[in-house]
Amino acid sequence: MKTVFIHIGNFKTGSSAIQEYCLEHRGALLSAGFDYILSGRPSNRKSPNHGKIPLSFLSDLGEHTPEWYVDSERFESVVQRVRAEIENSSAANIILSSEEFYFLGTRSHVVKERAKESFQALFHGMTVKTILFVREPYDFICSWYNQANKSQSLRPNRRFTDFFFITNDKLMLPRETSDFWRDCFGYDSAIILPYRNEPQEHLNMFKCALGMECQDLNASSPSRVNVSGNLRALEINRLNKIRLVWPRETRRTYLCSQILTSRENMEKLHRKVDQINERYESFCREEGLPAAKSRFTMNDLIVHEELVNRNDAILDQRFFPFLGQVLKLLSVKSYRKLKRALW
Structure with missing residues (x-):
């Protein structure tokens, strides 16, 4: 039985650094028994994450998706390729990663029920573990505002205090997201960790969550991928x-x-x-x-x-x-x- 580790974010918790590291060291990961699969990535931009899986699901339901996501492939087609790659992989452990998985837990009850059914079917017969990093709310909103202003979107943001006030509390408080994924795959399936700002320490925590603490994959030290803007x-x-x-x-x-x-x-x-x-x-x-x-x-x-x-x-x-x-x-x-x- 294969074990699937789904790294679900949160946003602004070093997710990009983890994804870049996993892609860069994919060969070493495979040798250690972990496959950072190639399917499920958005095709309209160079992306090291598997955001196409949750976003195609939301798109099929007519739900809001990010401005940058313009992929028209249906969820059914996406999951067929993902399932096939997992089943054909020589590795016993599969790694998926995207902050967009986090957003599923913030949606309406109807959407979450549909998502639960769909993702249980996708990973049927497999053991699923979800990895969630948690960042203190004030640190999160400061970093989130910086990220929002770095965006290529033409839509301007409000001043910081107003931005904080209109931001969905669920982005700062991960309870609903953790409850959603536990509802899908069991209470013990969730691995919840505190965010660490130091890249190497953060990566080591991620590797420990995978059960790889004894594996020497530090071919190079991870760097900050998503650097704060001036x-x-x-x-x-x-x-x-x-x-x-x-x-x-x-x-x-x-x-x-x-x-x-x-x-x-x-x-x-x-x-x-x-x-x-x-x-x-x-x-x-x-x-x-x-x-x-x-x-x-x-x-x-x-x-x-x-x-x-x-x-x-x-x-x-x-x-x-x-x-x-x-x-x-x-x-x-x-x-x-x-x-x-x-x-």
Whole structure:
């Protein structure tokens, strides 16, 4: 009987680094009895993960999928190829990885019931283990905002505090996702681990979850794949998107915080912060994870907003609507001289 390890994320928990490492060392993994299979990858972009499996399932149901996913292959066809590759593999252990598996646990009850039936059929006769990394909510939302502003999407994001307020709590609180996968494959099928920011330590935790702690696969040290973007450059990019996408009369929603403008909204924000802190600490206790370093506060959100939604970026954007292109032509020193001259 084969064992399938499904690494389900979460987002912003070193998933890209794990996927790149598994793909780069696929031969060594096979020699150790683990197959990081080739099927189930989105065909419209170079991707080391198996996101096509959950995304084709959602697409067939008419559910929302990411903007970048334009693959039209039906879920039935995808799983046939995945199942065939697993059955024909010489390895006793199969590895799948995609953060999109995490999103299945955040969907409606109807979608989750359909997903449960479909994935139980896909892995029928196999032992399934799911691996979930958990990141503290405040660290997560700071990194998630940076990632959202790095996106190639033309749709601009709101200021940081507003972005936090409208973000689905389920992304910061993995209880529903862990419950969904346990419902599919049993309570003991879930392996839940704390996120570690140091790449080698994080990879070692993943390998231990696979039962590979004695295997020497460190042919090279893993590197950070998804590096945080420069805060000033990202804010200038956000401001440019606002200017290009929204007419002048509607820009205020994105240029100014809306959640901090009234007592009623502030109280809503305060309740959300308290609820996330309490539910995350409860999840850690129940799963035996290390307790959160500290409870984050509204003040933490506001201070971080001042850091990322920078006044100096507003000034730069006023002079250079397309600063990214300018900086390709000018050194930082030349740019500063030019800005001083114009000022």
